Amino acid sequence: MRARRRDQIAALFAQAEPPLPSGQAERLAVIVPQLMRIPLALVGEKRLRDGVLEELRLMLARHLQAVTSSS
Secondary structure (H helix, E strand, C coil): CHHHHHHHHHHHCCCCCCCCCCHHHHHHHHHHHHHHHHHHCCCCHHHHHHHHHHHHHHHHHHHHHHHHHHH
């Protein structure tokens, strides 16, 4: 199941505009689910959890912007 989810996430990155190279898409497909576990550890701390989730979104967006603009 984990491999299938990783393949699905990698496919999304590979289909992005502009698409990421397959190796990078695969690496991000491993990283992103791990990052998404961080807010789950903040059960009962909704304000903090929501802020952490937003920071993670911003980090990923900035990373993808940097990667795609350097290509």
